[in-house]
Amino acid sequence: MTDLSDRPVVDEATLVRRAAEGEMAAFEELVMRHADRLYAALRRFGLDDGEAQEVAQETFIRAWRGLDRFEGRSQFFTWLYRIGFNEAHRLLGRRRPAGTVVSIEERTVEDLADDAPGPATRAEQSELRVALSEALGELPSALRAPVVLRDVEGLSTEEAASVLELGEAAFKSRLHRGRMALRALIGQGPWGPPKPS
Amino acid sequence: MIGRLIERLRFAREHRWAQRHMSEYLDGELDRRGRERAERHTDECVDCEELLASLRAMVKTLSGIGGEPARAVAASVFAGVHQRLAGGVGDDGSL
Numbered sequence: 001m002t003d004l005s006d007r008p009v010v011d012e013a014t015l016v017r018r019a020a021e022g023e024m025a026a027f028e029e030l031v032m033r034h035a036d037r038l039y040a041a042l043r044r045f046g047l048d049d050g051e052a053q054e055v056a057q058e059t060f061i062r063a064w065r066g067l068d069r070f071e072g073r074s075q076f077f078t079w080l081y082r083i084g085f086n087e088a089h090r091l092l093g094r095r096r097p098a099g100t101v102v103s104i105e106e107r108t109v110e111d112l113a114d115d116a117p118g119p120a121t122r123a124e125q126s127e128l129r130v131a132l133s134e135a136l137g138e139l140p141s142a143l144r145a146p147v148v149l150r151d152v153e154g155l156s157t158e159e160a161a162s163v164l165e166l167g168e169a170a171f172k173s174r175l176h177r178g179r180m181a182l183r184a185l186i187g188q189g190p191w192g193p194p195k196p197s
Numbered sequence: 198m199i200g201r202l203i204e205r206l207r208f209a210r211e212h213r214w215a216q217r218h219m220s221e222y223l224d225g226e227l228d229r230r231g232r233e234r235a236e237r238h239t240d241e242c243v244d245c246e247e248l249l250a251s252l253r254a255m256v257k258t259l260s261g262i263g264g265e266p267a268r269a270v271a272a273s274v275f276a277g278v279h280q281r282l283a284g285g286v287g288d289d290g291s292l
Contacts (some may be wrong), residue, residue, distance in 0.1 A: 028275055035271035044262065053270055057277040064282065129262050132255070150224075151259035157226060176220035179252055186255075 143178035
């Protein structure tokens with residue numbers, strides 16, 4: 001591998017063009033820029049460590065072969081996510097359904113909305129994030145993907161819809177259904193519907 | 198009597214609309230009329246007010262998951278990619 005530390009920063013469009021012309025060093029830099037983020041997104045989508053690395057590798061191999069077809073109408077990472085999430089969908093489709101439904105003890109919405117949490121609240125929020133991550137894994141992948149891309153990865157609606165190859169209206173509808181399903185799954189937690197009295 | 202029935206029907210219609218559009222409201226993706234319509238309803242509907250608050254808290258917590266440090270795998274991913282490309286991996290991923 002090449003030592004990238006003493007190289008000048010090259011803009012992404014140039015790297016993509018050079019890589020499309022066959023320059024492996026340019027492609028290596030694209031991998032180094034995006035692989036960690038793609039891997040993290042794939043983990044949050046429900047893949048385990050080995051699967052996420054395997055899918056990330058496959059994504060970049062497909063990207064390398066398809067670079068001459070990348071038209072630059074979307075951002076490069078959006079294109080990568082599209083390839084990666086399609087691969088992940090296929091892999092998850094071959095798997096059996098995930099395990100048990102997560103339930104967590106009830107906490108108030110006000111606790112979660114605290115903008116400057118103290119140590120105890122930070123620990124609680126960390127615990128809630130873990131519980132929510134596990135609950136995400138219980139969602140059907142068609143509803144999990146919009147939530148991961150929009151709410152966890154922070155993509156815009158336009159970018160996330162592009163990754164999933166959906167129109168914006170269809171994406172928004174699926175995102176809302178995903179959020180509502182996640183809220184229902186958490187059930188007894190702070191985001192769930194009120195318990196029947 | 199009729200007035201109350203009409204009011205109930207109006208409320209039910211607005212409730213269904215607000216429930217369907219709550220995420221768009223939360224994401225700031227409704228136009229001005231839509232925003233005002235959602236706000237008018239959540240002002241008068243406890244269920245929708247609670248739904249909005251809980252979705253807002255949930256989305257905020259989800260964004261915290263994204264901010265957590267991820268494992269650094271780029272170098273090993275590239276090594277694997279490079280090895281597979283050098284080894285002439287097939288289109289179906291086979292060697």
